[in-house]
Amino acid sequence: MRPAGTVRIPSVKITVPPAPPGAVDRAALAERLTRGATADLSLVCAPAGYGKTSLLAGWAAADDSTDTAWVSIDRDDNTPSRLWTSVVAAVIRCPSVPAGSRLRAPWEWRSGALPELVAEFAGALAALPGPLRLVLDDVDELVDPDAVHGLRILTRIKPASVHLVLASRFDPPLSLPRMRLGGRLQELRAAELAFTPAEAAALLERSGLRLTPAQVDTLHTRTGGWAAGLRLAAFGLEAAADRTAFLERFSGDDRSVADYLVGEILSGLPADRREFLRVISISNPVPTGLAVELSGLDEAGGLLDQLERRTSLLTSIGTEPGTYRVQELLHTHLRADLERQGGRRVADLHAVAARWWADRGRPVPALEHAARAGDDALLTGMLHRLAVPLLLAGEHRAVRDALARLGPDTVADDHRLGLISALGHLEAGEADAARDDLDTARRRPPGHGDPADLAALRTVAELFAGRPGPSGTGAPLPTEPGAAALARLGRGRALLGRDRDRARAEFDVALSLSRRHGFEYLQAVSLSLLGVVAIETGDLRTTRSLCGSALALADDHGWDGTPLTATARAMLAYTELARCACAEAQRIAAAGIAAGPAAASPQVWYVLRAVHGSALFDLGDRARGLAELQRARTEFGDRAIGAEPAAALAMLECRQALLLGHASAAQSALAWSAERTGECGELLTMRAWAESAGQHRDRARALVRPVLDGTVDTVLPVTAVDAWLLETSLAVRADERFAARHALQTALTLAEPLDTVRPFAVAEPGVHELLVHQDGGFGPADEMARRALRAGLGRTRQASMLSNREITVLELLPSLLSLDDIAVDLAVSVNTVKSHVRSIYAKLGVRSRRLAVAAAHERGLIGSRPR
Known part of the structure; x- marks a missing residue:
């Protein structure tokens, strides 16, 4: 035997590396490593830059309860004598190795006797008095068969007291599947090593950078939590004058990132693997079937699996078996590299992807790839085939983006595209643009296609635009379920304000068709429109239920910021206001307003702002609340509005103005309503409010009398409640106690089925006084009386605070x-x-x-x- 010192091992090679500057504590991963001591092997496998060494070094330094022997492997270790001399040298540095241990004796590592020597080494480890960690970093450097064979032997025969930990960029050539099946392998891969947004923020802060949460989220999305990408971005951010702009353009084509990706990751792959990755980068994620089509390789599925298992450059998506995602910065680098090879090749690959996705019923990625292929004929064909199903599914943005890519001239020259564009504009609340499309389509010949199919599509578009043809709402319906459901919705919308019962019937059929065939967007629209019908009848409970269901569907599918959600929120906020849930009404209306006026029709936008202002008024910010309501009406201007919303919003504004003593402002709201509703019970009630505020009680009672006895029609069911509450107040002031109690009892009885208590909260003091005085004496209406009393107390809490x-x-x-x-x-x-x-x-x-x-x-x- 030769002395152990014959092969000289640098101290740095067998020393646990220090933590890098700004290292982030990763306690959860360290705890997982500690728990892995019971496994035969712990494998930390990820591409370069994922922080494998930093994680293991921090884990070893933080937990000194067990000795750690560390070896940083390099290419020279492909000589077995150097490798095993380094391993022994690392072990004997541990304090727990006794002076008389066999490990401290000289070793002669002969290639022919390697199995026996590794077995002897394992036996010496087993004789140690306590547990030991043996960390071999950069195992991917080992390619020599003898070196790999010795490592394989050690994994099979190592004693249970030794926790063997390997760190590698690729899967080492060991029996990993067998160990995995036997539960004897612990694995930490790129997905686990990726930094969370919180860890990314901590890393950036330690680099001297304090970013906003939005900027951190952008960077985390760009890098996928890749530590090296985060550090490279930090270097660029330090010198960037505009951090937001830097983050928006930061990608795998950035010079520093590209150099790292090529030098540390891609250069280690065979040329055919690099080309395979480059080709499949046209789609991210990429299913196995699409990879076969793009690469022309029948074995593409096997290559994807190998690249995931052996390199962690890809990650399989658990929700879509056989589908893989490329790390984001690597993906953008590969795409840029592919595009440098020529635009024609990129376009051809996009065309392949478009057809593949379309054939599998995935219209959104099909349209996206068709648009990027730069082939107008392909994109037009895709729109002809896919646009209506996309509209049914609520994917309006995909359709609009594809139409924008073709340009207005191409759309105008194609009869079907014009009708599709009209439907897209209608769903976005852009009625004028939709009507322009329909006018253009009328002037164009139908061209190619099924005349009956085109006629059905035109019927749907005309109905939705509120411009039914000669046969009106009795036009023949399409036979295809999706188009039929759209047509039913169009018919119902045309009937709103004219025939409520028929409108409800059309919406019910549309809802049934949508549920039966899985058209969830149309289902949400149907629920919302049924909510419109319910609110017109004063059925606020049903409105709240329907609109709540519509919003739940919208939230599930990411349809926020659309006319659908704006309408549902406007009605839901109004019902909450009527219940005196002022804070909730304000919150819901604010969410609708946050999407902006482009996401709502002018009428819905007006309702949202008016309800928001009314909620502010009820919450105590009276002047600002009334001002917002007045501003909303002024900006709405002379646009058309239904009688119901006109009456409801005018009464909100009139009552609030009178409560603040602004008689002229109340008259302005009253006059605006009169032009839109004609003579009705709401106008009489508002005039009676004004007379009462001016202490003209007899005039007020004379004005409200026709509303009370039903000789004049009201637009809104709740108006009768307001009228009886005014009668209550006037009777209290006239000291007509019996008449006052009767009027209040009637108001409570009418209000209960309407689920509205706000009229009681804004009623004159005499109403509140009588509610207090008669508490418990309203019989069946007792619970409604208590709700009314609580509503008034809640609304006036700020105003009634006592010194x-x-x-x-x-x-x-x-x-x-x-x-x-x-x-x-x-x-x-x-x-x-x-x-x-x-x-x-x-x-x-x-x-x-x-x-x-x-x-x-x-x-x-x-x-x-x-x-």
Whole structure:
């Protein structure tokens, strides 16, 4: 035997590397490594730059309960004597190796005796007094058969006390499948090693960069959590004048990233593998079948699997078996490299991908690839074939993008494309553009295609645009289920405001067809339009249920920011406002407003803003709330609006203006409504409100009388509630207690099925006073009365906050003390006490000491309510 010092091993090779500057603690992964001590082998496998060495070094340094022997392998270790001399040298550096251990004796590593020597080495490890970690970093450097054979022997016969950890860019040539099946292999691959957004932010902060959450998300998406990509981006960000612009253009074609990818990752692959990756990069993700078509290789599936298992450059998508995703920066680098080879080749590959996706019923990627192929004939054919199914599925953006790629002249020259463009504009709420498309299509001959099919498509587009042909809503319906459902929706929309029952029937059929055939976008639209019908009948509970279901479908499919969601949110917010759920109404309306006016029709946009303003008013920001409502009406201008929304929004604005004492503003809203509804119960009620506010009680009662006795029609069911509440207030002021109680009882009875309590919250103080006084005496309407009382209390909470001194006076009002006695008790004048009492009455909306005490108990301002 030769002395162990014959092969000199540098200390740095067998020392745990220090953590790199700005290293991020990865405690969860370290814990997984620790738990892997029971496995035969822990494998950390990922391409260059994923932080394998940093992770293992940090893990070893953080946990000193077990000795770690570390070997950084390089190409010279393909000589077995050097490899095994390094391994032994690393082990004997561990403090737990006894002085008399066989490991400290000289070793002579002869290639012919390698199995026996590795077995002897394993036996020496087994004799150690405690556990040991043996980390071999960069195992992918080992290619010599003898070196690999020795490592394979060690994995089979190592003692259980030794935790063997291998780090490699590729799968080492070991029996990994057998160990995997036996549960004896722990694996950490690129997916696990990728940084989370939080870890990416921490890494950037340690590099001196503080980015916004949006910028971190952008960078994390670009890099896929690849540590090297994050560090390369950090270098560029340090010098970037515009960080957002840098992040938007940061890709695999960036010079520093490209150099790293080529030098550290791609150069290690055979030329045919690099070409395969380049070709399949036309699609990301790429299914196995598409990879076969793009590459022309029947064995493409096997190559994809090999590249995933052996290199981690690809990741299989669990939700789509046989589909793989390329790491994002590598993907953009490969795409750029492919495009440098010539645009014709790229276009041809896109055409192959477009046809492959279309044949498999995946219209969105089919259209995207067809658009990138630069072949107008291919893209036109794809639109003819796929556009209507895409519209049914709610994929309007894909259709619009494809039409934009063809350009307006091509669309105008093609009868079918013009009709498709019209439907796309209609679903985006762009009625004028849709009508232009229809006018152009009328002037063009139908051209090629099935005349009956084109006629059906035209029927659908005309109905949706509100311009039915000579046969009106009785035009023949298409036989194809999707087009038939669209046509039913169009018919229903044409009937809205004219024949509510027939409109509901059409929407019901459209909903049934959509559910039966899986047209989820049309299902959501049908639910939303049925909500419109329900709200017109005052059925707010049904409206809330239908619109909530429509929004749930929209959220599931990413259809936010569309006319569908704007309409559903407008109606849902209105129902919440009617229930006095002011904060919820404000939140829902704000979400609709955030999508912008382009995502809603002008009428829906007006409703969203008006409800938002009304909710602000009810939440206490009265001046701003009324101003927003007035501004929304002014900006809406002279556009057409249905009688129901016109009446509802005018009454909101009129009531709020009167509550703030703005009589002229109330008259403006009233006049605007009159032009759109004609003479109706709403106009009479608003005029009666104005007269009541001006203390003209007799005029007010005369105006509201036809609404109460039903001799004048109302546009909205809730108007009768408002009218009876006004009668309640007027009767209270006239000291007609029986008439007041009857009017209030009637209002409660009418309001309960409508699920509306807001009229009670904004009613005059006499209504609130009577609700307090008669609590528990409304019979079947008791629960509605309590809801009405709570709604009023909730709405006026901000306005009715009492000062500390007023609270003190209020706490003495339940006693038998006179106001003089209270003044003596508080050491103030009786006039001061009287001033406080008047203020308390005003803030609580009452006019007597007894009712003030009852209202204070209701609001929890003083002790529990007396029985």
